Amino acid sequence: MARVLLIEDDPNVRDALTLALKGRDHEVESATSGEEGLERLARFAADVVVLDLMLPGIDGFEVCRRIRATTSTSIVMLSARGDDFDVVGGLEAGADDYVVKPVRPQVLEARIRAVLRRADGVPSPVETYGTLCLDRASLTVSRGGRQVALPPMELRLLLHLSASPGQVFSRQQLLESVWEHDYLGDSRLVDACVQRLRAKIEDVPAEPRYVQTVRGFGYRFGPV
Amino acid sequence: MARVLLIEDDPNVRDALTLALKGRDHEVESATSGEEGLERLARFAADVVVLDLMLPGIDGFEVCRRIRATTSTSIVMLSARGDDFDVVGGLEAGADDYVVKPVRPQVLEARIRAVLRRADGVPSPVETYGTLCLDRASLTVSRGGRQVALPPMELRLLLHLSASPGQVFSRQQLLESVWEHDYLGDSRLVDACVQRLRAKIEDVPAEPRYVQTVRGFGYRFGPV
DNA sequence: CGCGCCATGTCATGAACGTGTAATAGCTTC
DNA sequence: GAAGCTATTACACGTTCATGACATGGCGCG
Structure with missing residues (x-):
């Protein structure tokens, strides 16, 4: 269906989401830190990046900004419940959408689809x-x-x-x-x-x- | 629809845009540097060149000038958000239009169309x-x-x-x-x-x- | 070299609007 | 029926934005 790059340091969440997305016919690559994610993105032509906010090293906002600086790849942010993340921050960093953890796979997939439709220019943003x-x-x-x-x-x-x-x-x-x-x-x-x-x-x-x-x-x- | 030459060094942007443009029935060739782009343009009769500003080697402005020196091919410039890109400078170099990254495919396509219409003498720029x-x-x-x-x-x-x-x-x-x-x-x-x-x-x-x-x-x- | 115009950035003021609080009424559950 | 939780409304404060005046600085022209 789509090529997804998942940047998430928690191995449980990573595995769970990877499995769930693969089960829905997406190609999934994953990275455990912002640096690794950026590096991987350079080789893996992802349609969408699913990006955790809390990462070791450079945080999600910064990763988001750097991705945005060079590419138009869609970005869905993942925010943990306690993070003081809000719409304005996400908007400014350039995220296309965001989801609050714990996230159910079908919700995440719906978001990914919506974001991709939008990127394809289908007039249903x-x-x-x-x-x-x-x-x-x-x-x-x-x-x-x-x-x-x-x-x-x-x-x-x-x-x-x-x-x-x-x-x-x-x-x-x-x-x-x-x-x-x-x-x-x-x-x-x-x-x-x-x-x-x-x-x-x-x-x-x-x-x-x-x-x-x-x-x-x-x-x-x-x-x- | 049209023959597009995409000059862009970032593989993600290149792949994403190539895919998107092909999906809209354009023929797309791509190059990863200014030199390669100029060389390719000599063989590929492009209707329009989509040109990134930040390129390894000779930069987008210079590429733009060299293209203009020999051909009348339309040029759409791509500028990253952080570049200190001046609209006036871009147009002075001979660009027909410019788009700021991150660019959504539909926006780019709209611009390409507009530029082509203009090149055809249709007075609707x-x-x-x-x-x-x-x-x-x-x-x-x-x-x-x-x-x-x-x-x-x-x-x-x-x-x-x-x-x-x-x-x-x-x-x-x-x-x-x-x-x-x-x-x-x-x-x-x-x-x-x-x-x-x-x-x-x-x-x-x-x-x-x-x-x-x-x-x-x-x-x-x-x-x- | 000096003058003046225009664009830009800063500031003060006032109005409009949104927000938080509190008080009261309504509903649910045990 | 009582206790606990939620809905509803009103009001005053604070914030945010619009507006216009003013200072600065660049640029061209004389």
């Missing part, structure tokens, strides 16, 4: 979930064809949640990765933001379809 | 967005038929933004790629330039149609 459309390049969101304007925090929250559909994020995790807050303390801030977001993107805010509450845990982006 | 017309060859901009004079920085900003319509650029990114500044620090410089640009190209500067603010993120070239 958007992700569509039901009546909701997300365009990570132009940072626009539309519902049922009509564009909805989202303030920065709501947009970041939505992009973060939708980066891993189905995965549950606790309020604390969201505070860290979306808000970049580091204090521990309970706050209804996330709730408030979720409400405002729902009011704009849900057809029936009272029965949310996209941003779902997982009672006792946090929120999740659906539909799976 | 301009991109039109609503009432705004950009001519990357003559570096002129006109609004509603009347030409507007843009100072260098404003022109570069506009060309950069419009090279990827819809894509959101942060102020930091713009400082790096348009101004070639490398310091980190917040500056309202971009804002000011956007402001002056809007005053010249927007019909209603207070409700910008072409250079849009994305609050909390940066700017984007519309129209959506």
Whole structure:
């Protein structure tokens, strides 16, 4: 299907994803550090690079920048749950998309496909979930064809949640990765933001379809 | 469709673009250095040359001049983001158009087509967005038929933004790629330039149609 | 050599908007 | 029915952006 270069230092994740992607008919090469990845990319004409953020030596952002400096290869970033990674950082480094670990293979593959379609110029650089459309390049969101304007925090929250559909994020995790807050303390801030977001993107805010509450845990982006 | 000679030393970019262009029914030959490119051009009757700026040995500008010295083959320049590439310099060397890397295949193909049309004498070397017309060859901009004079920085900003319509650029990114500044620090410089640009190209500067603010993120070239 | 124009970068001000907090109401579960 | 969790709304503060004035510096022209 596609030629994938996986840059990931954790051998477990590496093996798991390699296996999963190969099982879906992709050709996979892997590297364990940024340096090795860049070197390997020079020989392996990858269609897409799957890049972990936390790497020994030069980090993912830097690797991303260096790849971008020379090639147009698509890049999907992998971010660990605790990393304070957000949309702006990824955008600036030049990533095409990002996924939050733990990542399920089918989600990763969907992202790879989306990214490749985009790179091929198919006029669907958007992700569509039901009546909701997300365009990570132009940072626009539309519902049922009509564009909805989202303030920065709501947009970041939505992009973060939708980066891993189905995965549950606790309020604390969201505070860290979306808000970049580091204090521990309970706050209804996330709730408030979720409400405002729902009011704009849900057809029936009272029965949310996209941003779902997982009672006792946090929120999740659906539909799976 | 067309016969393309690609001169590019980075194997990744070369392979990626070769593949993409072949997929669009172009005949593609490639070379890894300026010397090889010139030699190959003598045998391969290319309609258009896609030329990387940073090459081992003689650089892209020089290659461009030498091609121009003997043939009228169209030339599209490829420039990496970090290169201190000046639009004016490129066009003075005789390039017909230029694209900033990372380049998406569809963008490159659009440029190739435009360049070829131009070479065929079709008078449509301009991109039109609503009432705004950009001519990357003559570096002129006109609004509603009347030409507007843009100072260098404003022109570069506009060309950069419009090279990827819809894509959101942060102020930091713009400082790096348009101004070639490398310091980190917040500056309202971009804002000011956007402001002056809007005053010249927007019909209603207070409700910008072409250079849009994305609050909390940066700017984007519309129209959506 | 000196003058003046124009482009560029910096700064101050004000307005618009988004955000966080808190208070209250509603719902779920045991 | 009570306790715990979540939804909803209102309001005030802070941030961000637009706007225009000002200083600097380069360039051409006299």
